[in-house]
Amino acid sequence: MNSPVSGNGWEVHIADCLLWLERFPGVVDAVITDPPYSSGGAMRGDRTNQNVNTKYRTSGAPALPDFTGDNRDQRSFAHWCALWLASARIRTRTGGHLLMFTDWRQLPSATDAVQAGGWVWRGLGVWQKPKGASRPTKGGLWNDTEFLVWATNGPHKPAPEAPCLDGVFVSASPRNKVHLTEKPLEILDALVQIVPEGATVFDPFAGSGTTGIAAYRRHRSFIGVELDTAMAATAAHRLRNAERGAPVNTETAAMTLWQA
Numbered sequence: 257m258n259s260p261v262s263g264n265g266w267e268v269h270i271a272d273c274l275l276w277l278e279r280f281p282g283v284v285d286a287v288i289t290d291p292p293y294s295s296g297g298a299m300r301g302d303r304t305n306q307n308v309n310t311k312y313r314t315s316g317a318p319a320l321p322d323f324t325g326d327n328r329d330q331r332s333f334a335h336w337c338a339l340w341l342a343s344a345r346i347r348t349r350t351g352g353h354l355l356m357f358t359d360w361r362q363l364p365s366a367t368d369a370v371q372a373g374g375w376v377w378r379g380l381g382v383w384q385k386p387k388g389a390s391r392p393t394k395g396g397l398w399n400d401t402e403f404l405v406w407a408t409n410g411p412h413k414p415a416p417e418a419p420c421l422d423g424v425f426v427s428a429s430p431r432n433k434v435h436l437t438e439k440p441l442e443i444l445d446a447l448v449q450i451v452p453e454g455a456t457v458f459d460p461f462a463g464s465g466t467t468g469i470a471a472y473r474r475h476r477s478f479i480g481v482e483l484d485t486a487m488a489a490t491a492a493h494r495l496r497n498a499e500r501g502a503p504v505n506t507e508t509a510a511m512t513l514w515q516a
């Protein structure tokens with residue numbers, strides 16, 4: 257396993273998160289993550305055989321690096337999620353939080369897997385994309401939403417000063433994305449506040465490090481794991497930019513931190 261790239265209160269590891277979790281000796285306060293959805297396409301064949309650019313790229317948008325792990329069918333997606341969710345829960349303090357992105361198609365599997373992993377399902381958040389920044393389905397619903405599954409590791413005993421986060425987050429997909437399925441920083445900025453300053457946020461599917469940037473800026477510690485070397489490097493690069501107070505979304509994915 258590679259050494260992580262780290263900074264002031266954050267670290268990014270290149271690894272399969274399931275294997276990494278087996279060796280991780282620590283405890284985190286929240287798991288805030290966006291696993292590969294294994295969604296997209298109308299048919300099972302589309303979802304399991306097509307690459308992520310074909311499935312998720314908006315027409316006219318530039319191609320971004322492909323990523324792996326997005327070709328499970330619904331049953332194997334649920335089984336696999338239950339595995340990493342169980343491992344992540346064991347490494348989360350009692351009462352700690354899980355916030356997991358998913359879409360409408362995978363929502364039933366995601367909530368089953370969360371509970372199979374031993375988490376207590378507590379509710380849903382909604383990411384609503386504004387009109388003009390989402391794809392309408394003619395003759396049907398607009399399909400302008402994705403979801404957040406909220407759960408805790410056992411009892412939920414919030415501190416008296418704990419905030420109440422919104423349940424609906426209105427935000428367009430980021431401009432100048434460096435990751436094909438990058439999540440809006442403003443949503444992560446809200447989500448990391450589910451734990452107090454100084455707490456540790458863990459993202460086992462760190463992608464371009466959006467969760468980490470939000471955590472860093474809100475004075476939470478961050479541990480990210482990402483399977484793809486180039487993408488892990490992008491995450492570390494964006495975090496370093498955040499540390500310098502530089503823009504985090506003007507960079508391309510080119511980064512060589514781990515390349516000898």
Ligand SMILES: C[S@@+](CC[C@H](N)C(=O)[O-])C[C@H]1O[C@@H](n2cnc3c(N)ncnc32)[C@H](O)[C@@H]1O
Pocket residue numbers: 271272273274290291292293323324325435437438439460461462463464465466467481482483484487
């Ligand atoms: C949906 S993306 C996360 C995007 C992220 N939220 C962002 O804003 O950039 C999921 C990421 O999980 C990574 N991944 C897939 N399988 C993995 C695994 N087993 N362990 C760790 N990372 C994995 C993919 O390479 C991909 O970058």
